[in-house]
Amino acid sequence: MLAQRTTRIAVSPTMKVAAEAMRLKAQGVDIVDLGAGEPDFPTPTHVSAAAHAAIDGHFTKYTTNSGTDELKQAVCARYRQDFGVEYTPAEAIITAGGKQALYNAAMCLFGPGDEVITHMPGWPTLVEQIKLSEATPVIVRTHAEDGFRLRAQTVLDALTSNTRGIVINSPGNPTGALIDEADLAAIADEAARRGIWILLDLCYEKLIYDTTPHNLPRVLAERMRDHTVLCGSASKAYAMTGWRCGWALAPAALVNACNALQSHSTSNVCSITQKAATAALTGPQKCVTDMLDEYRRRRDQLCEWLAAEPRLRLQKPAGAFYLFPDVSEFLSPDGIRTSAALAQALLDDARVAITAGEAFDAPGFIRLSYATSMDQLKRGSERIIEFVRALEKRGNAVA
Numbered sequence: 001m002l003a004q005r006t007t008r009i010a011v012s013p014t015m016k017v018a019a020e021a022m023r024l025k026a027q028g029v030d031i032v033d034l035g036a037g038e039p040d041f042p043t044p045t046h047v048s049a050a051a052h053a054a055i056d057g058h059f060t061k062y063t064t065n066s067g068t069d070e071l072k073q074a075v076c077a078r079y080r081q082d083f084g085v086e087y088t089p090a091e092a093i094i095t096a097g098g099k100q101a102l103y104n105a106a107m108c109l110f111g112p113g114d115e116v117i118t119h120m121p122g123w124p125t126l127v128e129q130i131k132l133s134e135a136t137p138v139i140v141r142t143h144a145e146d147g148f149r150l151r152a153q154t155v156l157d158a159l160t161s162n163t164r165g166i167v168i169n170s171p172g173n174p175t176g177a178l179i180d181e182a183d184l185a186a187i188a189d190e191a192a193r194r195g196i197w198i199l200l201d202l203c204y205e206k207l208i209y210d211t212t213p214h215n216l217p218r219v220l221a222e223r224m225r226d227h228t229v230l231c232g233s234a235s236k237a238y239a240m241t242g243w244r245c246g247w248a249l250a251p252a253a254l255v256n257a258c259n260a261l262q263s264h265s266t267s268n269v270c271s272i273t274q275k276a277a278t279a280a281l282t283g284p285q286k287c288v289t290d291m292l293d294e295y296r297r298r299r300d301q302l303c304e305w306l307a308a309e310p311r312l313r314l315q316k317p318a319g320a321f322y323l324f325p326d327v328s329e330f331l332s333p334d335g336i337r338t339s340a341a342l343a344q345a346l347l348d349d350a351r352v353a354i355t356a357g358e359a360f361d362a363p364g365f366i367r368l369s370y371a372t373s374m375d376q377l378k379r380g381s382e383r384i385i386e387f388v389r390a391l392e393k394r395g396n397a398v399a
């Protein structure tokens, strides 16, 4: 028998799709993979070179559990430069991806009887981590008609005397939506008054397409620095998903607790990875903007291609690298009934891997990742359009 806590969680559904697509590709099946939640670009050369140098220089032993001082300094310096917020290495911990930063924080802050607010459609891990901490997730919803923006009032309406934390992801996966600074400020003012923690998942912070004011770290640092946790990651910005490097910036007492937790679970992040991440954060940032420019071209092009089928209702996302169209027009009680079934049919019949909205608590939607080549995007959009049009001919579509 497994421990009771295992009954509260399930394997990440986004990872399941990726595994299935990978399995088919390994069998030689021609899959267009729009499922991936990771950059298709190689890790920048100067970053990999730093890792090679680390191995050659035998930098291959344990490091301080919370990360090397040089990497913690590099994280603090980047946040100072990018957001104008001041953190010291004592307020920083290096983690195995942004995921562990968020996990550590949830485990060190939340517990039975606590309510923790987060938003959906959203990244499922945020909810699962709240459950693992034995707190109760309180889900507030954002809506396609409103560009999936998280509004302050929606969050404020969900506050109770048991609210202990609020977890916000912006730019959001899967919607690409950004929270407005003013909305975050209104939430923060109330959270500060009530002593509620805000965890900010900034995993896609470098992937914002227009010059929109989005200095969320400063909004929080100015209002409630002592109850703020900034969780960042090298994964998406520097095409480093496999290296597993993220970080949290938070008050020293919380960082110390996260450090203790991590010291009894994973210990330090791989020493070689830490050298690579230091090079990424301190080196030229042009690689980041070059990738962003390419994602923008892909986003615009994919939107244009998919616009040929207006019943795929989609909005141009402001950030991250996903489109999140509403596919409900193609679902019907007598045919393909759910977006999960549509995703499966797209994989089985059209050989396109996408992620069903159900994975993000958003049935009726699908997530298409454009972190892949233009050629794949073209073939993927053609296959999807052809597939949904054929459905209609078979009398599947509702109207």
Ligand SMILES: Cc1ncc(COP(=O)(O)O)c(C=O)c1O
Pocket: 037, 096, 097, 098, 099, 100, 123, 169, 172, 173, 201, 203, 232, 233, 234, 235, 241, 245, 246
């Ligand atoms: C919204 C969001 N936050 C955090 C992460 C964590 O990524 P990593 O652990 O690779 O930093 C992901 C990964 O997909 C994500 O989509």
